[in-house]
Amino acid sequence: MESLKWWQRGVIYQIYPRSFQDSNGDGIGDLRGIIQRLDYFSSLGIDATWISPIYPSPMADFGYDVSDYCAIDSIFGDLQDFDRLVASAHERGIKVILDFVPNHTSSEHPWFRESRGSRDNPRRDWYIWRDGETTKAPPNNWLSRFGGSAWEWDEGTKQYYYHSFLKEQPDLNWRNPQVQQAMFNVLRFWLDRGVDGFRVDVLWLLIKDDQFRDNPVNPDFVPGEPSHHRLLPLYTANRPEVHAIVAQMRRVVDAYPDRVLIGEIYLPIEQMVAYYGDNSNGANLPFNFQLLQTVWNAETIARLIEEYEAALPPGAWPNWVLGNHDTKRLASRIGEAQARVAAMLLLTLRGTPTIYYGEEIGLRDVVITPHQVQDPAEKNEPGLGLGRDPERSPMQWNRSSLAGFTSGAPWLPLGEDHATRNVAMLREHPASILHLYSKLIELRRATPALVEGQIGRVRATKSVLKYERFEMDSRIVIVLNLGHEPTEGIGVAGKVLLSTFLDRYGEIISDHESLRANEGIIVDTRP
Numbered sequence: 001m002e003s004l005k006w007w008q009r010g011v012i013y014q015i016y017p018r019s020f021q022d023s024n025g026d027g028i029g030d031l032r033g034i035i036q037r038l039d040y041f042s043s044l045g046i047d048a049t050w051i052s053p054i055y056p057s058p059m060a061d062f063g064y065d066v067s068d069y070c071a072i073d074s075i076f077g078d079l080q081d082f083d084r085l086v087a088s089a090h091e092r093g094i095k096v097i098l099d100f101v102p103n104h105t106s107s108e109h110p111w112f113r114e115s116r117g118s119r120d121n122p123r124r125d126w127y128i129w130r131d132g133e134t135t136k137a138p139p140n141n142w143l144s145r146f147g148g149s150a151w152e153w154d155e156g157t158k159q160y161y162y163h164s165f166l167k168e169q170p171d172l173n174w175r176n177p178q179v180q181q182a183m184f185n186v187l188r189f190w191l192d193r194g195v196d197g198f199r200v201d202v203l204w205l206l207i208k209d210d211q212f213r214d215n216p217v218n219p220d221f222v223p224g225e226p227s228h229h230r231l232l233p234l235y236t237a238n239r240p241e242v243h244a245i246v247a248q249m250r251r252v253v254d255a256y257p258d259r260v261l262i263g264e265i266y267l268p269i270e271q272m273v274a275y276y277g278d279n280s281n282g283a284n285l286p287f288n289f290q291l292l293q294t295v296w297n298a299e300t301i302a303r304l305i306e307e308y309e310a311a312l313p314p315g316a317w318p319n320w321v322l323g324n325h326d327t328k329r330l331a332s333r334i335g336e337a338q339a340r341v342a343a344m345l346l347l348t349l350r351g352t353p354t355i356y357y358g359e360e361i362g363l364r365d366v367v368i369t370p371h372q373v374q375d376p377a378e379k380n381e382p383g384l385g386l387g388r389d390p391e392r393s394p395m396q397w398n399r400s401s402l403a404g405f406t407s408g409a410p411w412l413p414l415g416e417d418h419a420t421r422n423v424a425m426l427r428e429h430p431a432s433i434l435h436l437y438s439k440l441i442e443l444r445r446a447t448p449a450l451v452e453g454q455i456g457r458v459r460a461t462k463s464v465l466k467y468e469r470f471e472m473d474s475r476i477v478i479v480l481n482l483g484h485e486p487t488e489g490i491g492v493a494g495k496v497l498l499s500t501f502l503d504r505y506g507e508i509i510s511d512h513e514s515l516r517a518n519e520g521i522i523v524d525t526r527p
Ligand code: TEU
Pocket: 061, 064, 065, 101, 145, 165, 201, 202, 264, 266, 325, 326, 327
């Protein structure tokens, strides 16, 4: 265990800061609120927290449109609050990972204001400006991931600029060495303040084709999908030159001791693992989103675990995640009974687990009425289910009227179940999902085979997923019933270390022991 880095041994917890804890009654979470909740992280056993963007932003995309990379937006607090957060977290042995948003700035960023000021402005080439095919037709067919063309006409300088997302999020030109240096200095600014690492937003989109070739039509497009799926992003994503950028980013981070570089990469496994590089020049952890998108059955999940493990370059460290601020909540995808089984899967697979805030209390998507919609993804393409507000609702801390999240009007509605589904109530129920997460994290921390052990074959038999984690003389078998019916004999003998039902601890089971519906168990098979 000692030979592993903290980001290999530990459990990461993602906070969406607007929704975690409000400390000043404006209905929006903030840094002082996070500081108030650090003891909660300790009680849960969290080792690191990744905080979604907290920088100055017009909030067109709720912070993923940055107007100053080296400051804190006043709704979250200020740099002094941030320094206090880092110090308080470090006192508790909790690492702080920031969200780095290098692909695009806000259109309010001074860099973009200068760039659009004139065609010969020194910062013109910090962004991607092109003449239209005609005065009224964009340069090519590239589409925004939030709907419509990815080209916005600028009347002032009579050219188009490129934006992968909103027109308020103009893409930086990462082929420009001045952009690279400016953004690497942003990393150094936060590293100098003690930040332990970064989750890099849309790492796979940083470089676009320098010939601006049209993207090919997607023959498999199905109406109802996001409109940008009409094209295959061949020339606007995963360009080969991006790996040289990642290598430079890694060099900047590696100049500081014990830091981590995590990449957001939505690509098929074999393309995503390329972002490890040769382990010295890639991201330490290219995010593995396979469990976010998969159908929830034993056979499919067994296959994707083995495919991922087989695709990892030598020495690459795996990671797994079940949810984030862009994805329907786990308990809404598969129900709470299976969400408990999923928690055992997440916390016993090989590699670093990331928990999305609220997963540990079984938070579901909240119902958002049309006039409550905030997310531009929904506003731009309404009715397709692309809105991400449902998975961004305020954390539910206690049974008070606003769940202890705020004393004001919450920026998004609380879940209808907040009077019963909250940290305080679940703490009182010994068999709650919250206690399951705590016990899983505690067991994982105490069991080297679960942290640094190898993983054996992953087998699916009907609804049952089974795999072994082993190291030295320790052999731990995990058996998960992804079905809603009891199983037959599971063929594992040994001592039960944990059941998702939080009973059975210490029970000695024989080969023909069966599992209850929606039950997972962890068994120590050492004789
Ligand atoms: O998301 C990248 C991205 O492409 C997502 O929009 C995702 O594809 C989509 O939401 C479906 O899951 C990152 C951030 O996580 C997201 O919140 C930002 O809106 C986006 O980049 C732009 O910065």
